[in-house]
Amino acid sequence: MLNEKFAVHSGNADLAAAYLDAICAVYDDVFSRPPFFWRDDESLLHRERLDQLLTDATFGITVAFADQDLVGFAYGFTLPPTTQRWSSLTEPLPDETTQEWPGRTFMLFDFAVLPTARGYRVGKTLHDQLLASRVEQRATLTVQPTAADTKAIYQHWGWRQVGQMEGGPTAAAPMFDVYLRDSLDDLRHTR
Numbered sequence: 001m002l003n004e005k006f007a008v009h010s011g012n013a014d015l016a017a018a019y020l021d022a023i024c025a026v027y028d029d030v031f032s033r034p035p036f037f038w039r040d041d042e043s044l045l046h047r048e049r050l051d052q053l054l055t056d057a058t059f060g061i062t063v064a065f066a067d068q069d070l071v072g073f074a075y076g077f078t079l080p081p082t083t084q085r086w087s088s089l090t091e092p093l094p095d096e097t098t099q100e101w102p103g104r105t106f107m108l109f110d111f112a113v114l115p116t117a118r119g120y121r122v123g124k125t126l127h128d129q130l131l132a133s134r135v136e137q138r139a140t141l142t143v144q145p146t147a148a149d150t151k152a153i154y155q156h157w158g159w160r161q162v163g164q165m166e167g168g169p170t171a172a173a174p175m176f177d178v179y180l181r182d183s184l185d186d187l188r189h190t191r
Helices: 013-018 020-031 042-053 122-132 148-156 185-189
Strands: 007-011 060-066 069-078 105-113 138-143 160-166 175-181
Touching (some): 013 020, 013 060, 020 042, 020 069, 042 069, 060 122, 148 175
Antiparallel strands (some): 060 069, 069 105, 160 175
C-alpha cells in the first residue's frame, strides 16, 4: 500500500530516459489489465513509441515516486501544425477545432498510475503538474472506449469527448475515444 506521501518530478526526455525501464514496467502493469485491450506485442510497441517520442524536442513528462519506486507517469508532446489527427476522427469536427498552428495543442500521449497508488491524488497531481507546465493553449488525449472509469475521471477534470478514431496497425488498441481540453489556463493559475 502506498504511503500518502509521494513525490512528483517534471522534466523532458532526459528524465524519461533515466527511468525508461520503470516507466515501461508501470505501463505494462496498468494496461495489461482489464478493461484495457492488450496486444501480445504491446510491451515492445510501447517501448518503441516512447523511444521515438524521446527524440521530440517538445516532449514533457511528470513522474511520481513513493519512496524510490516509480508509481505513475504522464507524458506527451506538442502536436505539429501538419498533424492529420483531426482528419482521422470518425465524425468531422468544425474547422476552428481542427485547425492547428505551432504550439496550439499538447498531446497527453500516455498516463498511468499503479493500482496500489490510486486514491492518493497521484494521478490528479501528475495530470495537473504536466499540463500546468505546458505553454500550449489546449490539450488532447485518447482513451480506450472500454475504460469507463478512466473516461469519467477525465470528464471530471475538464475534458470533453469530441469523437473516435481507429488505432491503426501498431496502436495500443483498435479504437480510441478522443478527448479535448479547450484551455489549460485554469491549471496554470493554480500553481
